Amino acid sequence: LAWLAALALWQYVLILIVTAAVVSYLALSRPILLHLTQPPIDKRIDQHWQLRIRTSQGDGLWQAQLLAVHHYHWAMSFDFMIKEPYQRSMS
Secondary structure (H helix, E strand, C coil), X not given: CCXXXXXXXXXXXXXXXHHHHHHHHHHHHCCEEEEEECXXXXXXXXXXXXXXXXXXXXEXXXXXXXXXXXXXXXXXXXXXXXXXXXXXXXX
16 A cells, blocks of 8 residues: 555655564564473373473473363364463463
């Protein structure tokens, strides 16, 4: 839409800088799953999951409870309830 508007060059540069800042913030603010580990064999399958998560503060090991698993044609979705470091849901 910006190309359709008659803007000065500095306005296009400003729009590009603001867009890059917003995209960078959104990419860094969401937790990213790096690795997940299932519970030991002698434990329940829905308890004691460990998730290695990358956040803006660095990498961390989170403990979670498995709520549901959804199977799609080419993918699987795991729904977790994070227990540590703070309680929240994550898919």
